[in-house]
Amino acid sequence: MNIDQTENIIDKLKKHPAKTALLITVIIIVFIVASWLQGYLGEKGRQAAYSEQDLLHDIKAIDKKESNKFASQFPDGYQLFGILEKKIIPSNKPSSEKLIINWDTAKIINVNSSSITIMLPSAMFPGNNYFGSNTITVPNRVGVISEGYSINNISVVVKILDSDKNKIVALIGFIKK
Numbered sequence: 001m002n003i004d005q006t007e008n009i010i011d012k013l014k015k016h017p018a019k020t021a022l023l024i025t026v027i028i029i030v031f032i033v034a035s036w037l038q039g040y041l042g043e044k045g046r047q048a049a050y051s052e053q054d055l056l057h058d059i060k061a062i063d064k065k066e067s068n069k070f071a072s073q074f075p076d077g078y079q080l081f082g083i084l085e086k087k088i089i090p091s092n093k094p095s096s097e098k099l100i101i102n103w104d105t106a107k108i109i110n111v112n113s114s115s116i117t118i119m120l121p122s123a124m125f126p127g128n129n130y131f132g133s134n135t136i137t138v139p140n141r142v143g144v145i146s147e148g149y150s151i152n153n154i155s156v157v158v159k160i161l162d163s164d165k166n167k168i169v170a171l172i173g174f175i176k177k
Contacts, residue, residue: 050166052089055082059091059169062161071095074173076154077125080161083168086111088118099174100124105133116140116168120148120156125174129154140168153177 013020059080063070070078077099080091086108094101106121116138123131129152138146138158148156155175162169 052084055084055089055167062169076174076176078171078173080171083108083111098126114140125154131156
């Protein structure tokens with residue numbers, strides 16, 4: 001736009017003060033709404049960005065609050081883990097030093113609002129009981145316990161502790177029968 005065109009627009013605006021005021025008001029409202037929308041959408045994006053650190057914090061909080069219950073429910077050992085975007089994030093360590101879980105062998109096959117299919121990690125249980133990787137499908141509902149495989153009267157179970165659109169917190173436990 002050159003100077004002549006700008007002067008022409010200014011002259012037209014001077015001839016119609018009511019239309020000019022209305023135009024300026026509309027422009028101001030559009031900028032205000034655009035600014036608000038940008039801030040609102042930016043906040044929604046920040047809320048959705050749930051990180052591994054957030055998940056580990058949630059896992060630790062659940063374990064701290066419920067560790068006595070978990071220890072009585074799974075006296076032979078357990079470990080909490082989380083699922084974030086089809087990635088498994090285990091808690092720091094199993095409840096028992098005698099239990100060795102290899103999380104590198106675990107894998108999320110499928111996760112949706114109704115179920116989770118997971119390749120369970122291999123584990124070494126006292127007495128040289130080796131649990132090789134095995135696939136299990138668990139209903140994606142808080143409180144559900146699904147039994148996986150059993151070896152020498154020891155069963156592997158998965159319990160869903162927390163589940164929402166951002167993450168899942170679960171427990172792998174071992175029960176002698």
